Amino acid sequence: MSEIKEQAKKCGVLGCTGMVGQRFLTLLSRHPSFKVFKIGASSRSAGKPYEKACKWKLSEALDANISKLVVSECKPENFQGCDIIFSGLDSDVAGEIESSFRSAGFAVFSNAKNYRMDPSVPLVVPLVNADHIDSVANQKARYGGYIVTNANCSTTGLVLPLKALMDAFGVLKSISVVTLQAISGAGYPGVPSLDIIDNVVPFIDGEEEKIETETRKILGTFDGVQFLDAPGTNVSAHCNRVPVLDGHLSCISVSFETKSKPSIAEISRAFEKYVPLPCEMECYSAPSSSIRVLEGVDRPQPRLDRYAENGFAVTVGRVRKDTVFDVRFVALVHNTILGAAGSSILNAEIAERKGLL
Numbered sequence: 001m002s003e004i005k006e007q008a009k010k011c012g013v014l015g016c017t018g019m020v021g022q023r024f025l026t027l028l029s030r031h032p033s034f035k036v037f038k039i040g041a042s043s044r045s046a047g048k049p050y051e052k053a054c055k056w057k058l059s060e061a062l063d064a065n066i067s068k069l070v071v072s073e074c075k076p077e078n079f080q081g082c083d084i085i086f087s088g089l090d091s092d093v094a095g096e097i098e099s100s101f102r103s104a105g106f107a108v109f110s111n112a113k114n115y116r117m118d119p120s121v122p123l124v125v126p127l128v129n130a131d132h133i134d135s136v137a138n139q140k141a142r143y144g145g146y147i148v149t150n151a152n153c154s155t156t157g158l159v160l161p162l163k164a165l166m167d168a169f170g171v172l173k174s175i176s177v178v179t180l181q182a183i184s185g186a187g188y189p190g191v192p193s194l195d196i197i198d199n200v201v202p203f204i205d206g207e208e209e210k211i212e213t214e215t216r217k218i219l220g221t222f223d224g225v226q227f228l229d230a231p232g233t234n235v236s237a238h239c240n241r242v243p244v245l246d247g248h249l250s251c252i253s254v255s256f257e258t259k260s261k262p263s264i265a266e267i268s269r270a271f272e273k274y275v276p277l278p279c280e281m282e283c284y285s286a287p288s289s290s291i292r293v294l295e296g297v298d299r300p301q302p303r304l305d306r307y308a309e310n311g312f313a314v315t316v317g318r319v320r321k322d323t324v325f326d327v328r329f330v331a332l333v334h335n336t337i338l339g340a341a342g343s344s345i346l347n348a349e350i351a352e353r354k355g356l357l
Protein backbone atom coordinates (compact mmCIF):
# COMPACT_ATOMS: atom_id res chain seq x y z
CA MET A 1 0.00 0.00 0.00
CA SER A 2 1.26 3.45 -0.89
CA GLU A 3 1.27 4.82 2.67
CA ILE A 4 3.61 2.12 4.02
CA LYS A 5 6.28 3.83 6.07
CA GLU A 6 9.93 3.27 5.16
CA GLN A 7 10.70 1.42 8.42
CA ALA A 8 7.53 -0.74 8.50
CA LYS A 9 7.84 -4.46 7.70
CA LYS A 10 5.85 -5.39 4.62
CA CYS A 11 3.63 -8.41 5.22
CA GLY A 12 2.07 -10.95 2.89
CA VAL A 13 -0.96 -12.90 4.16
CA LEU A 14 -1.66 -16.31 2.60
CA GLY A 15 -5.13 -17.73 3.17
CA CYS A 16 -6.40 -14.17 3.65
CA THR A 17 -10.08 -15.02 3.09
CA GLY A 18 -10.39 -17.67 5.84
CA MET A 19 -11.23 -17.31 9.51
CA VAL A 20 -7.56 -17.02 10.48
CA GLY A 21 -6.80 -14.83 7.45
CA GLN A 22 -9.54 -12.37 8.45
CA ARG A 23 -8.07 -12.18 11.94
CA PHE A 24 -4.59 -11.57 10.50
CA LEU A 25 -5.83 -8.64 8.44
CA THR A 26 -7.71 -7.12 11.38
CA LEU A 27 -4.76 -7.38 13.77
CA LEU A 28 -2.25 -6.17 11.15
CA SER A 29 -4.45 -3.22 10.16
CA ARG A 30 -3.74 -1.64 13.58
CA HIS A 31 -0.15 -2.83 13.98
CA PRO A 32 2.38 0.00 14.34
CA SER A 33 5.24 -1.60 12.39
CA PHE A 34 3.80 -4.48 10.33
CA LYS A 35 1.79 -3.42 7.29
CA VAL A 36 -0.28 -5.55 4.92
CA PHE A 37 1.37 -5.41 1.50
CA LYS A 38 0.19 -8.49 -0.46
CA ILE A 39 -2.64 -10.96 0.10
CA GLY A 40 -3.19 -14.44 -1.33
CA ALA A 41 -5.75 -17.22 -1.43
CA SER A 42 -6.91 -19.91 -3.89
CA SER A 43 -7.47 -19.46 -7.62
CA ARG A 44 -11.18 -19.08 -6.76
CA SER A 45 -10.38 -15.76 -5.07
CA ALA A 46 -7.34 -14.61 -7.06
CA GLY A 47 -7.81 -11.56 -9.27
CA LYS A 48 -10.69 -10.17 -7.17
CA PRO A 49 -10.57 -7.24 -4.77
CA TYR A 50 -10.59 -8.58 -1.20
CA GLU A 51 -14.04 -7.16 -0.44
CA LYS A 52 -15.49 -9.26 -3.29
CA ALA A 53 -13.42 -12.40 -2.65
CA CYS A 54 -14.08 -12.70 1.08
CA LYS A 55 -17.19 -13.48 3.11
CA TRP A 56 -16.28 -11.22 6.04
CA LYS A 57 -17.28 -12.82 9.37
CA LEU A 58 -15.82 -10.55 12.04
CA SER A 59 -17.94 -7.94 13.81
CA GLU A 60 -15.25 -5.28 13.31
CA ALA A 61 -15.18 -3.66 9.86
CA LEU A 62 -11.98 -4.09 7.88
CA ASP A 63 -9.66 -1.20 7.00
CA ALA A 64 -10.88 0.26 3.68
CA ASN A 65 -7.42 0.22 2.07
CA ILE A 66 -6.92 -3.48 2.78
CA SER A 67 -10.37 -4.40 1.52
CA LYS A 68 -9.47 -2.92 -1.87
CA LEU A 69 -6.26 -4.96 -2.28
CA VAL A 70 -6.45 -7.55 -5.05
CA VAL A 71 -6.02 -11.19 -4.02
CA SER A 72 -3.15 -13.07 -5.68
CA GLU A 73 -2.45 -16.74 -6.12
CA CYS A 74 -0.08 -18.02 -3.41
CA LYS A 75 3.10 -18.09 -5.46
CA PRO A 76 6.39 -16.58 -4.18
CA GLU A 77 6.79 -14.39 -7.27
CA ASN A 78 3.53 -12.61 -6.39
CA PHE A 79 4.90 -11.68 -2.94
CA GLN A 80 8.19 -10.05 -3.92
CA GLY A 81 9.05 -7.19 -1.59
CA CYS A 82 7.45 -8.80 1.48
CA ASP A 83 9.60 -9.02 4.64
CA ILE A 84 7.23 -11.42 6.41
CA ILE A 85 4.78 -14.05 5.17
CA PHE A 86 1.87 -14.99 7.43
CA SER A 87 0.01 -18.17 6.52
CA GLY A 88 -3.58 -19.07 7.35
CA LEU A 89 -3.69 -21.66 4.59
CA ASP A 90 -5.81 -24.76 4.59
CA SER A 91 -3.57 -27.68 5.58
CA ASP A 92 -4.44 -29.51 2.33
CA VAL A 93 -2.29 -26.96 0.47
CA ALA A 94 -0.10 -25.35 3.16
CA GLY A 95 2.68 -27.95 2.98
CA GLU A 96 3.70 -27.33 -0.60
CA ILE A 97 2.99 -23.59 -0.68
CA GLU A 98 4.82 -22.75 2.56
CA SER A 99 7.84 -24.79 1.50
CA SER A 100 7.98 -22.93 -1.83
CA PHE A 101 8.03 -19.60 0.04
CA ARG A 102 10.77 -20.86 2.36
CA SER A 103 12.87 -21.96 -0.63
CA ALA A 104 12.37 -18.51 -2.15
CA GLY A 105 14.01 -17.03 0.97
CA PHE A 106 10.94 -15.82 2.87
CA ALA A 107 10.35 -15.90 6.63
CA VAL A 108 7.04 -17.79 6.92
CA PHE A 109 4.90 -17.73 10.08
CA SER A 110 2.35 -20.52 9.74
CA ASN A 111 -0.81 -21.67 11.48
CA ALA A 112 -1.15 -24.92 9.58
CA LYS A 113 -0.38 -28.30 11.11
CA ASN A 114 1.87 -29.53 8.27
CA TYR A 115 5.32 -28.63 9.67
CA ARG A 116 4.57 -28.45 13.39
CA MET A 117 6.19 -31.78 14.21
CA ASP A 118 8.97 -31.49 11.60
CA PRO A 119 12.25 -31.99 13.49
CA SER A 120 13.82 -28.93 11.82
CA VAL A 121 10.88 -26.54 12.32
CA PRO A 122 10.12 -24.74 15.59
CA LEU A 123 6.61 -25.08 17.02
CA VAL A 124 6.32 -21.86 18.96
CA VAL A 125 3.63 -20.68 21.32
CA PRO A 126 5.18 -17.24 21.84
CA LEU A 127 4.10 -16.91 25.48
CA VAL A 128 5.66 -20.31 26.24
CA ASN A 129 8.76 -21.23 24.18
CA ALA A 130 9.89 -18.12 22.31
CA ASP A 131 13.50 -19.34 22.61
CA HIS A 132 12.77 -22.15 20.08
CA ILE A 133 12.73 -19.46 17.38
CA ASP A 134 16.54 -19.39 17.57
CA SER A 135 16.50 -22.71 15.67
CA VAL A 136 15.57 -20.95 12.39
CA ALA A 137 19.28 -20.30 11.76
CA ASN A 138 19.51 -24.02 10.81
CA GLN A 139 16.65 -23.74 8.28
CA LYS A 140 18.05 -20.50 6.85
CA ALA A 141 21.37 -22.22 6.16
CA ARG A 142 19.62 -25.11 4.42
CA TYR A 143 16.75 -23.45 2.53
CA GLY A 144 17.44 -19.72 2.35
CA GLY A 145 14.26 -18.91 4.24
CA TYR A 146 12.47 -20.50 7.20
CA ILE A 147 9.12 -21.60 8.61
CA VAL A 148 7.98 -20.95 12.19
CA THR A 149 4.75 -22.72 13.11
CA ASN A 150 2.37 -21.98 15.92
CA ALA A 151 0.30 -24.59 17.66
CA ASN A 152 -3.16 -26.03 17.39
CA CYS A 153 -5.51 -23.55 19.06
CA SER A 154 -6.54 -25.85 21.92
CA THR A 155 -2.91 -26.81 22.51
CA THR A 156 -2.10 -23.10 22.89
CA GLY A 157 -4.73 -22.66 25.62
CA LEU A 158 -3.34 -25.69 27.44
CA VAL A 159 0.43 -25.16 27.29
CA LEU A 160 0.44 -21.63 28.67
CA PRO A 161 -0.90 -22.55 32.14
CA LEU A 162 1.10 -25.80 32.05
CA LYS A 163 4.32 -23.85 31.42
CA ALA A 164 3.62 -21.64 34.44
CA LEU A 165 3.14 -24.77 36.56
CA MET A 166 6.29 -26.44 35.18
CA ASP A 167 8.42 -23.38 35.87
CA ALA A 168 7.13 -23.18 39.42
CA PHE A 169 6.82 -26.84 40.46
CA GLY A 170 8.86 -28.98 38.05
CA VAL A 171 7.90 -31.96 35.89
CA LEU A 172 4.20 -32.48 35.16
CA LYS A 173 3.49 -36.20 35.40
CA SER A 174 -0.02 -36.54 33.97
CA ILE A 175 -2.43 -34.13 32.35
CA SER A 176 -6.08 -34.64 31.44
CA VAL A 177 -7.83 -32.11 29.21
CA VAL A 178 -11.44 -32.00 28.01
CA THR A 179 -12.06 -29.24 25.44
CA LEU A 180 -15.21 -27.36 24.40
CA GLN A 181 -14.23 -25.79 21.07
CA ALA A 182 -15.86 -22.94 19.17
CA ILE A 183 -17.12 -23.33 15.61
CA SER A 184 -14.73 -20.74 14.15
CA GLY A 185 -12.02 -23.31 14.86
CA ALA A 186 -13.34 -25.37 11.97
CA GLY A 187 -12.82 -22.53 9.46
CA TYR A 188 -15.45 -21.25 7.02
CA PRO A 189 -18.06 -22.56 6.21
CA GLY A 190 -17.02 -25.16 8.79
CA VAL A 191 -19.48 -27.25 10.80
CA PRO A 192 -22.95 -27.52 9.20
CA SER A 193 -25.60 -25.67 11.20
CA LEU A 194 -27.74 -28.83 11.38
CA ASP A 195 -24.87 -30.55 13.19
CA ILE A 196 -24.07 -27.85 15.75
CA ILE A 197 -27.22 -25.89 16.69
CA ASP A 198 -28.82 -27.38 19.83
CA ASN A 199 -25.96 -29.87 19.98
CA VAL A 200 -22.45 -30.88 21.07
CA VAL A 201 -20.30 -33.00 18.75
CA PRO A 202 -17.85 -35.15 20.74
CA PHE A 203 -15.31 -35.56 17.93
CA ILE A 204 -12.86 -33.26 16.10
CA ASP A 205 -10.77 -35.15 13.60
CA GLY A 206 -7.11 -35.42 14.63
CA GLU A 207 -7.45 -32.86 17.43
CA GLU A 208 -6.78 -35.11 20.43
CA GLU A 209 -3.60 -36.53 18.87
CA LYS A 210 -2.31 -33.02 18.07
CA ILE A 211 -2.85 -31.81 21.63
CA GLU A 212 -1.09 -34.87 23.02
CA THR A 213 2.02 -34.63 20.79
CA GLU A 214 2.41 -30.86 20.28
CA THR A 215 2.35 -30.23 24.04
CA ARG A 216 5.50 -32.30 24.60
CA LYS A 217 7.44 -30.50 21.83
CA ILE A 218 6.41 -27.02 22.98
CA LEU A 219 7.19 -27.67 26.65
CA GLY A 220 10.48 -29.33 25.68
CA THR A 221 13.82 -27.71 24.89
CA PHE A 222 15.93 -26.77 21.87
CA ASP A 223 19.56 -27.73 22.48
CA GLY A 224 21.02 -25.84 19.51
CA VAL A 225 20.60 -28.80 17.17
CA GLN A 226 17.34 -30.57 17.94
CA PHE A 227 14.07 -30.31 19.86
CA LEU A 228 13.83 -32.55 22.93
CA ASP A 229 10.40 -33.46 24.32
CA ALA A 230 9.53 -32.41 27.86
CA PRO A 231 9.95 -35.27 30.36
CA GLY A 232 6.72 -36.67 31.83
CA THR A 233 3.92 -34.58 30.30
CA ASN A 234 1.62 -37.50 29.50
CA VAL A 235 -1.50 -35.90 28.06
CA SER A 236 -4.96 -37.45 27.64
CA ALA A 237 -7.35 -35.28 25.57
CA HIS A 238 -11.10 -35.38 24.82
CA CYS A 239 -12.27 -32.82 22.23
CA ASN A 240 -15.80 -31.53 21.71
CA ARG A 241 -17.33 -28.98 19.31
CA VAL A 242 -19.86 -26.68 20.98
CA PRO A 243 -22.20 -23.96 19.61
CA VAL A 244 -19.96 -20.99 20.52
CA LEU A 245 -18.58 -18.57 17.89
CA ASP A 246 -15.08 -17.92 19.24
CA GLY A 247 -13.14 -19.17 22.26
CA HIS A 248 -11.99 -22.66 23.20
CA LEU A 249 -12.61 -23.66 26.83
CA SER A 250 -10.63 -26.52 28.44
CA CYS A 251 -11.19 -28.42 31.68
CA ILE A 252 -7.70 -29.42 32.79
CA SER A 253 -6.40 -31.70 35.57
CA VAL A 254 -2.70 -32.04 36.41
CA SER A 255 -0.50 -34.27 38.59
CA PHE A 256 2.99 -33.12 39.58
CA GLU A 257 5.96 -35.42 39.86
CA THR A 258 7.20 -33.71 43.02
CA LYS A 259 6.12 -35.31 46.32
CA SER A 260 5.70 -31.93 48.05
CA LYS A 261 2.48 -30.86 46.36
CA PRO A 262 1.86 -27.12 46.01
CA SER A 263 -1.23 -25.60 47.62
CA ILE A 264 -4.05 -24.13 45.55
CA ALA A 265 -2.97 -20.63 46.61
CA GLU A 266 0.60 -21.34 45.42
CA ILE A 267 -0.74 -22.62 42.10
CA SER A 268 -2.90 -19.53 41.53
CA ARG A 269 0.08 -17.36 42.38
CA ALA A 270 2.26 -19.27 39.88
CA PHE A 271 -0.27 -18.48 37.11
CA GLU A 272 -0.43 -14.80 38.03
CA LYS A 273 3.33 -14.37 38.40
CA TYR A 274 4.23 -16.04 35.11
CA VAL A 275 6.02 -13.57 32.80
CA PRO A 276 6.93 -14.87 29.32
CA LEU A 277 9.77 -13.62 27.14
CA PRO A 278 7.67 -11.45 24.75
CA CYS A 279 6.41 -9.50 27.78
CA GLU A 280 9.98 -8.98 28.99
CA MET A 281 10.97 -7.95 25.46
CA GLU A 282 7.99 -5.55 25.40
CA CYS A 283 6.76 -6.86 22.07
CA TYR A 284 3.91 -4.73 20.77
CA SER A 285 1.27 -7.50 20.88
CA ALA A 286 2.39 -9.03 24.19
CA PRO A 287 -0.29 -8.88 26.90
CA SER A 288 0.44 -7.04 30.13
CA SER A 289 -0.64 -10.19 31.94
CA SER A 290 -0.42 -13.48 30.02
CA ILE A 291 -2.52 -15.61 32.40
CA ARG A 292 -5.48 -13.88 33.96
CA VAL A 293 -6.88 -15.69 37.01
CA LEU A 294 -10.57 -15.17 37.81
CA GLU A 295 -12.14 -15.83 41.20
CA GLY A 296 -15.79 -16.16 40.09
CA VAL A 297 -17.13 -19.71 40.54
CA ASP A 298 -18.58 -19.75 37.02
CA ARG A 299 -15.69 -18.20 35.05
CA PRO A 300 -14.06 -18.11 32.54
CA GLN A 301 -16.81 -18.06 29.93
CA PRO A 302 -16.21 -17.62 26.18
CA ARG A 303 -18.67 -14.75 25.68
CA LEU A 304 -17.41 -12.80 28.68
CA ASP A 305 -13.71 -13.54 28.75
CA ARG A 306 -12.36 -14.35 25.27
CA TYR A 307 -11.13 -10.80 24.61
CA ALA A 308 -9.03 -10.56 27.79
CA GLU A 309 -5.91 -8.55 26.88
CA ASN A 310 -7.34 -8.10 23.35
CA GLY A 311 -7.48 -11.89 22.96
CA PHE A 312 -3.75 -12.32 23.72
CA ALA A 313 -4.10 -13.85 27.22
CA VAL A 314 -5.37 -17.16 28.57
CA THR A 315 -7.99 -16.80 31.28
CA VAL A 316 -7.96 -19.38 34.09
CA GLY A 317 -10.59 -20.02 36.74
CA ARG A 318 -11.99 -22.63 39.12
CA VAL A 319 -8.53 -23.53 40.40
CA ARG A 320 -9.21 -26.27 42.96
CA LYS A 321 -8.10 -29.62 44.39
CA ASP A 322 -8.70 -32.68 42.26
CA THR A 323 -9.76 -36.00 43.76
CA VAL A 324 -7.60 -38.07 41.36
CA PHE A 325 -4.98 -35.57 40.07
CA ASP A 326 -3.33 -32.82 42.19
CA VAL A 327 -5.16 -29.79 40.80
CA ARG A 328 -7.90 -28.93 38.30
CA PHE A 329 -8.88 -25.70 36.61
CA VAL A 330 -10.63 -24.25 33.56
CA ALA A 331 -8.75 -22.30 30.85
CA LEU A 332 -10.03 -20.20 27.95
CA VAL A 333 -8.18 -19.09 24.81
CA HIS A 334 -9.41 -17.02 21.87
CA ASN A 335 -8.84 -19.57 19.13
CA THR A 336 -8.22 -17.21 16.21
CA ILE A 337 -6.24 -14.59 18.19
CA LEU A 338 -3.79 -16.15 20.68
CA GLY A 339 -4.77 -19.58 19.25
CA ALA A 340 -3.81 -18.62 15.68
CA ALA A 341 -3.13 -15.27 13.94
CA GLY A 342 -2.15 -13.40 17.11
CA SER A 343 0.51 -15.96 18.01
CA SER A 344 1.96 -15.83 14.48
CA ILE A 345 2.21 -12.05 14.73
CA LEU A 346 3.84 -12.27 18.17
CA ASN A 347 6.29 -14.85 16.78
CA ALA A 348 7.23 -12.42 14.01
CA GLU A 349 7.66 -9.62 16.57
CA ILE A 350 10.03 -11.87 18.52
CA ALA A 351 11.94 -12.77 15.33
CA GLU A 352 12.26 -9.07 14.56
CA ARG A 353 13.62 -8.34 18.07
CA LYS A 354 16.11 -11.18 17.62
CA GLY A 355 17.30 -9.78 14.28
CA LEU A 356 15.92 -12.74 12.32
CA LEU A 357 13.83 -10.79 9.80
Ligand SMILES: NC(=O)C1=CN([C@@H]2O[C@H](COP(=O)(O)OP(=O)(O)OC[C@H]3O[C@@H](n4cnc5c(N)ncnc54)[C@H](OP(=O)(O)O)[C@@H]3O)[C@@H](O)[C@H]2O)C=CC1
Binds near residue numbers: 017335
Ligand atom coordinates in the same frame (compact mmCIF):
# COMPACT_ATOMS: atom_id res chain seq x y z
N1 LIG B 1 -9.65 -21.43 12.87
C1 LIG B 1 -8.85 -21.62 13.90
O1 LIG B 1 -9.23 -21.37 15.07
C2 LIG B 1 -7.47 -22.18 13.71
C3 LIG B 1 -7.01 -22.58 12.47
N2 LIG B 1 -5.73 -23.08 12.33
C4 LIG B 1 -5.21 -23.48 11.03
O2 LIG B 1 -5.07 -22.29 10.23
C5 LIG B 1 -5.33 -22.57 8.86
C6 LIG B 1 -6.47 -21.69 8.38
O3 LIG B 1 -7.65 -22.02 9.13
P1 LIG B 1 -9.04 -21.30 8.85
O4 LIG B 1 -8.81 -19.88 8.54
O5 LIG B 1 -9.90 -21.68 9.96
O6 LIG B 1 -9.51 -22.04 7.49
P2 LIG B 1 -10.53 -21.52 6.36
O7 LIG B 1 -11.03 -22.77 5.72
O8 LIG B 1 -11.49 -20.58 6.93
O9 LIG B 1 -9.56 -20.74 5.31
C7 LIG B 1 -8.67 -21.44 4.47
C8 LIG B 1 -7.90 -20.48 3.58
O10 LIG B 1 -7.06 -21.26 2.71
C9 LIG B 1 -7.27 -20.80 1.37
N3 LIG B 1 -7.08 -21.89 0.40
C10 LIG B 1 -7.80 -23.02 0.26
N4 LIG B 1 -7.34 -23.75 -0.79
C11 LIG B 1 -6.31 -23.05 -1.32
C12 LIG B 1 -5.42 -23.26 -2.42
N5 LIG B 1 -5.53 -24.35 -3.22
N6 LIG B 1 -4.46 -22.33 -2.68
C13 LIG B 1 -4.35 -21.21 -1.90
N7 LIG B 1 -5.18 -20.97 -0.86
C14 LIG B 1 -6.13 -21.87 -0.56
C15 LIG B 1 -8.70 -20.31 1.33
O11 LIG B 1 -8.88 -19.44 0.22
P3 LIG B 1 -10.26 -19.37 -0.64
O12 LIG B 1 -11.21 -18.52 0.14
O13 LIG B 1 -9.83 -18.74 -1.92
O14 LIG B 1 -10.73 -20.78 -0.79
C16 LIG B 1 -8.78 -19.60 2.69
O15 LIG B 1 -8.20 -18.31 2.56
C17 LIG B 1 -5.63 -24.06 8.77
O16 LIG B 1 -4.45 -24.76 8.43
C18 LIG B 1 -6.09 -24.39 10.18
O17 LIG B 1 -5.93 -25.73 10.48
C19 LIG B 1 -4.91 -23.15 13.41
C20 LIG B 1 -5.32 -22.77 14.65
C21 LIG B 1 -6.65 -22.27 14.89
Ligand SMILES: N[C@@H](CC(=O)OP(=O)(O)O)C(=O)O
Binds near residue numbers: 151154182185186
Ligand atom coordinates in the same frame (compact mmCIF):
# COMPACT_ATOMS: atom_id res chain seq x y z
N1 LIG C 1 -8.92 -28.04 14.77
C1 LIG C 1 -9.04 -26.77 15.46
C2 LIG C 1 -8.56 -25.65 14.62
C3 LIG C 1 -7.46 -26.05 13.70
O1 LIG C 1 -7.55 -25.83 12.53
O2 LIG C 1 -6.46 -26.68 14.26
P1 LIG C 1 -5.20 -27.30 13.47
O3 LIG C 1 -4.48 -26.19 12.79
O4 LIG C 1 -4.41 -27.96 14.52
O5 LIG C 1 -5.75 -28.29 12.47
C4 LIG C 1 -10.49 -26.59 15.82
O6 LIG C 1 -11.28 -27.25 15.21
O7 LIG C 1 -10.87 -25.83 16.65
